[in-house]
Amino acid sequence: MSGSIDFEQIAAVGWVTISHPGKFNAMSRAMWRALRSVFEAAQASPGLRCVVVRGRDGHFCAGGDISEYTAFRFEEASLRTFHEDEVWGALQAMLACDVPIIAQIEGHCMGAGVEIASCCDIRVASQSARFGAPIARLGFPMAPREAALVTRELGAMTARQMLLEAAVFTASEMATRGFLSRVLVDDRVGQDVHDTATRVASLAPQAARLNKQTLRALNAGDGNDLLLSSAINSVADVLRAPYAYASTDEHREGVMAFIDKRQPRF
Amino acid sequence: MSGSIDFEQIAAVGWVTISHPGKFNAMSRAMWRALRSVFEAAQASPGLRCVVVRGRDGHFCAGGDISEYTAFRFEEASLRTFHEDEVWGALQAMLACDVPIIAQIEGHCMGAGVEIASCCDIRVASQSARFGAPIARLGFPMAPREAALVTRELGAMTARQMLLEAAVFTASEMATRGFLSRVLVDDRVGQDVHDTATRVASLAPQAARLNKQTLRALNAGDGNDLLLSSAINSVADVLRAPYAYASTDEHREGVMAFIDKRQPRF
Amino acid sequence: MSGSIDFEQIAAVGWVTISHPGKFNAMSRAMWRALRSVFEAAQASPGLRCVVVRGRDGHFCAGGDISEYTAFRFEEASLRTFHEDEVWGALQAMLACDVPIIAQIEGHCMGAGVEIASCCDIRVASQSARFGAPIARLGFPMAPREAALVTRELGAMTARQMLLEAAVFTASEMATRGFLSRVLVDDRVGQDVHDTATRVASLAPQAARLNKQTLRALNAGDGNDLLLSSAINSVADVLRAPYAYASTDEHREGVMAFIDKRQPRF
Numbered sequence: 190m191s192g193s194i195d196f197e198q199i200a201a202v203g204w205v206t207i208s209h210p211g212k213f214n215a216m217s218r219a220m221w222r223a224l225r226s227v228f229e230a231a232q233a234s235p236g237l238r239c240v241v242v243r244g245r246d247g248h249f250c251a252g253g254d255i256s257e258y259t260a261f262r263f264e265e266a267s268l269r270t271f272h273e274d275e276v277w278g279a280l281q282a283m284l285a286c287d288v289p290i291i292a293q294i295e296g297h298c299m300g301a302g303v304e305i306a307s308c309c310d311i312r313v314a315s316q317s318a319r320f321g322a323p324i325a326r327l328g329f330p331m332a333p334r335e336a337a338l339v340t341r342e343l344g345a346m347t348a349r350q351m352l353l354e355a356a357v358f359t360a361s362e363m364a365t366r367g368f369l370s371r372v373l374v375d376d377r378v379g380q381d382v383h384d385t386a387t388r389v390a391s392l393a394p395q396a397a398r399l400n401k402q403t404l405r406a407l408n409a410g411d412g413n414d415l416l417l418s419s420a421i422n423s424v425a426d427v428l429r430a431p432y433a434y435a436s437t438d439e440h441r442e443g444v445m446a447f448i449d450k451r452q453p454r455f
Numbered sequence: 456m457s458g459s460i461d462f463e464q465i466a467a468v469g470w471v472t473i474s475h476p477g478k479f480n481a482m483s484r485a486m487w488r489a490l491r492s493v494f495e496a497a498q499a500s501p502g503l504r505c506v507v508v509r510g511r512d513g514h515f516c517a518g519g520d521i522s523e524y525t526a527f528r529f530e531e532a533s534l535r536t537f538h539e540d541e542v543w544g545a546l547q548a549m550l551a552c553d554v555p556i557i558a559q560i561e562g563h564c565m566g567a568g569v570e571i572a573s574c575c576d577i578r579v580a581s582q583s584a585r586f587g588a589p590i591a592r593l594g595f596p597m598a599p600r601e602a603a604l605v606t607r608e609l610g611a612m613t614a615r616q617m618l619l620e621a622a623v624f625t626a627s628e629m630a631t632r633g634f635l636s637r638v639l640v641d642d643r644v645g646q647d648v649h650d651t652a653t654r655v656a657s658l659a660p661q662a663a664r665l666n667k668q669t670l671r672a673l674n675a676g677d678g679n680d681l682l683l684s685s686a687i688n689s690v691a692d693v694l695r696a697p698y699a700y701a702s703t704d705e706h707r708e709g710v711m712a713f714i715d716k717r718q719p720r721f
Numbered sequence: 722m723s724g725s726i727d728f729e730q731i732a733a734v735g736w737v738t739i740s741h742p743g744k745f746n747a748m749s750r751a752m753w754r755a756l757r758s759v760f761e762a763a764q765a766s767p768g769l770r771c772v773v774v775r776g777r778d779g780h781f782c783a784g785g786d787i788s789e790y791t792a793f794r795f796e797e798a799s800l801r802t803f804h805e806d807e808v809w810g811a812l813q814a815m816l817a818c819d820v821p822i823i824a825q826i827e828g829h830c831m832g833a834g835v836e837i838a839s840c841c842d843i844r845v846a847s848q849s850a851r852f853g854a855p856i857a858r859l860g861f862p863m864a865p866r867e868a869a870l871v872t873r874e875l876g877a878m879t880a881r882q883m884l885l886e887a888a889v890f891t892a893s894e895m896a897t898r899g900f901l902s903r904v905l906v907d908d909r910v911g912q913d914v915h916d917t918a919t920r921v922a923s924l925a926p927q928a929a930r931l932n933k934q935t936l937r938a939l940n941a942g943d944g945n946d947l948l949l950s951s952a953i954n955s956v957a958d959v960l961r962a963p964y965a966y967a968s969t970d971e972h973r974e975g976v977m978a979f980i981d982k983r984q985p986r987f
Binding site for chain 2: 876888
Binding site for chain 3: 340367
C-alpha cells in the first residue's frame with residue numbers, strides 16, 4: 190500500500206483526491222505516476238469543465254514519501270528519472286490541462302504539496318493550512334523545473350524563504366504573498382470549493398479552455414520543457430548537472446537523519 | 456451618440472476623461488480610436504509632464520459597449536480588426552507614452568476598464584470601486600495581447616480568477632494584490648489625484664521620460680507587438696488562430712443572452 | 722574619510738556593515754568598490770554559510786554620497802563608469818554570491834540602499850524603516866541595470882511610484898508589496914536577524930548554494946549583463962545611450978540645488 194490518487198466525476202466537475210493514509214497524503218512514486226494519468230485523462234475528457242484537487246482526511250499533501258528515498262535518491266541517474274520523469278511528468282500534465290483547476294488546501298501543504306498547488310489556477314485554503322518546502326533540512330536542493338514552477342507562483346521572495354530559511358507560512362501569510370485566492374475558516378472550505386466549481390462549470394467552457402491556452406503561452410511554453418528554456422540555455426553549471434549532488438555525504442546525512450529521527454549534522 | 460474621450464490640458468497636466476453617459480463609460484469602437492488619438496497627441500506634446508485618466512460621473516469604465524457587438528464579433532476578420540487594431544491600437548498608444556500616467560479609478564472598472572488602468576503607471580482608487588473582467592459570462596476569451604497586458608499588471612492569480620471564475624474584487628482586495636498604488640475614501644480621490652499630478656509635474660521631466668523608456672524596455676519591447684513575442688513564437692494553436700471562436704454557438708449565445716437580458720446556457 | 726564597508730566572520734556567518742558616519746551610511750565610490758571586494762571574498766570563502774548586510778548606527782543606507790557627484794556625474798563617460806563599473810560591479814558581486822544573504826534594514830533605506838537590499842535573499846526590517854528612490858528630485862533617472870534589478874524585486878508598481886512620484890514607503894507598506902520577509906518592532910530586529918542567520922547556517926550548505934544557483938539561472942543570467950539582455954537587444958534609444966543626459970541642464974540643476982540646499986526648478 191503506497192497511497193493512491195482517486196478520481197470521481199460528478200456532473201461536469203472532476204474531483205481528484207490525494208490519498209495516503211497515515212502519511213498526511215505524502216506523494217509516493219506510484220502516486221506521481223497516477224496523478225499524471227488522472228490529468229491526461231481529464232484533458233482528453235470533453236465533458237469536463239472544472240477539476241478540484243484536494244487531500245484526504247483534512248490534509249492536502251505533506252511532501253514526498255521519504256520512506257522510499259533511500260532506494261533511488263543517492264544515485265544520479267535514478268534521481269534524475271524521479272524528478273524529470275515522474276514528478277515533472279505529473280506536474281506537466283497538470284499544467285497542460287485546459288480545464289480550470291481549483292486547489293482545496295487544508296492542513297499540511299509542504300514540498301510536493303506546494304508544487305501540486307502551484308499547478309492549480311484557483312487556490313482556496315483553510316485558516317489552519319501550513320505551507321513550506323523545508324528540504325534544506327533533508328540535505329537537498331529543489332530540482333530546476335520544480336524551482337521554476339514554484340518561484341513563478343510563490344514569488345521569488347517566498348520561494349527563497351522556503352528554500353534557504355526552511356520557512357513555514359500560515360494561510361493568512363500566503364494570501365498576503367499572493368499565492369492564495371482566498372482563505373476561509375476551516376469548516377467553510379469544502380462548501381466554498383463546491384460552490385466555486387459549480388460556478389466555474391456554469392461559465393463558457395470553450396472560453397475557459399482558450400483562456401488557459403493563452404495564459405499558458407504567456408509563460409513562454411506549453412507547460413513542457415520550455416518553462417525553463419532560458420535557464421537551460423544559460424551557462425550555470427548547476428543546470429548542466431543538477432543531480433550530481435545525489436551521492437554526496439550531505440544529501441545522505443539529511444535523508445538518513447530524517448529516517449533515523451535525529452537532527453542532521455551538516 | 457456613442458461616447459467620447461475628452462482631453463483638457465491645465466498647466467503641465469493633461470486630463471483625459473472617458474465619457475459615455477448612461478453606459479457607465481463603456482468603450483465604443485469610436486472611443487477606442489479616440490483614446491489612441493489622445494495619447495498619440497500627448498506623446499507629441501513637449502510641454503506635458505503628467506496625464507490623468509478618469510471616467511465621467513463617478514465611474515471609470517464598465518467594459519465594452521456590448522450594443523455594438525453583434526455588428527462585428529461573430530466574424531473572425533472583423534473580430535481581429537477590433538482587438539488588434541482598435542483596442543490594441545489604443546492600449547499601445549498608452550503604453551508608448553513617455554509621460555507618467557495616473558489612473559483615477561472610481562465605481563465600475565471592468566473589462567476594458569481594467570485594460571486601460573493596466574496601461575497607467577500609478578493607480579489611485581476609491582474604496583467603492585469594483586474590478587473584474589467577467590467575459591466568461593459573455594461566452595468569449597480575452598484576446599492574447601490584452602491577456603498578456605493584464606496578467607503582467609494584475610498578477611497571474613488575479614487574472615485567472617477574473618477570467619476563469621468571473622471574480623469581481625473590491626479596491627481593498629486589489630490593493631493587497633498589488634494592482635493599486637493606494638485606496639482612498641470616495642470623496643478624497645479627486646483631491647489626491649490632483650495633488651499627485653501636481654507633484655509628478657514638479658519633478659524632473661526628462662528623468663521621468665527616461666525612466667518610462669527604461670521600464671518599458673524591461674518588458675522586452677516598446678509597447679508594440681514585442682509584448683507577446685515569446686508567446687507568439689511559441690507553438691500554441693490558440694495564438695495561431697486566436698479569433699477562430701468568432702462564429703461559434705457559445706460565443707453567440709453569451710453575447711445574445713446578455714443583450715436579451717437572460718441567463719446564457721453554455 | 723569617505724566611509725567603509727566592514728566585514729567580520731563569526732562561526733559560519735559573515736557580517737557586512739555599511740558605515741559612513743554623519744551621512745546615514747551613504748555610499749561613496751570607495752564604498753561601492755569595497756562592497757564588491759567583500760562579496761568576491763565571501764564567494765571564495767568555503768566555510769561561509771550565511772552573510773548579513775546591515776548599516777551602522779540604526780540606518781541601512783541613505784543613498785549615494787551626493788557630495789562626490791559634481792566630480793563625475795556631468796560627463797557621460799565618467800557617469801557610465803560610475804554606474805556600470807562601480808555600482809553594478811558591487812551589485813553583481815552580491816548577485817553572484819552563492820551564500821544566502823540576509824538584509825537587516827533599519828532607518829533610511831533609500832536609492833543605493835534599495836539596490837543593495839534588492840540583492841539580498843531575505844529582508845528583515847524594523848517598523849520605522851523608510852524606503853524610496855527619490856532621484857527624480859535630483860534630476861536624473863535610474864541606470865538601466867539598476868532599474869532592472871529593483872523592478873524585479875520591488876514589483877513594477879512600486880518601482881514606478883518610487884521613480885515617477887518620488888514616493889517613500891513605510892516598512893509595513895513594503896511588506897504588503899512583497900519586498901520584505903518580515904517587519905519587527907525596532908528593538909527586535911537585531912535578535913531576529915541573528916537567529917535567522919544561525920538557522921540558515923545550520924541547514925545543508927551545499928543545497929543552499931545549489932538553490933541559489935538555480936534561482937539565479939531562472940532570472941535568465943548569472944547576475945551579469947544577461948539580466949538586461951532582452952532590453953539591451955531591444956530597440957529603445959534610451960538603452961543605446963543611457964547616460965547621454967549627463968551634461969543636461971536638468972541634471973545639473975537637480976544635483977546643484979540639493980548641494981545648495983534649495984528647491985530645484987525643472
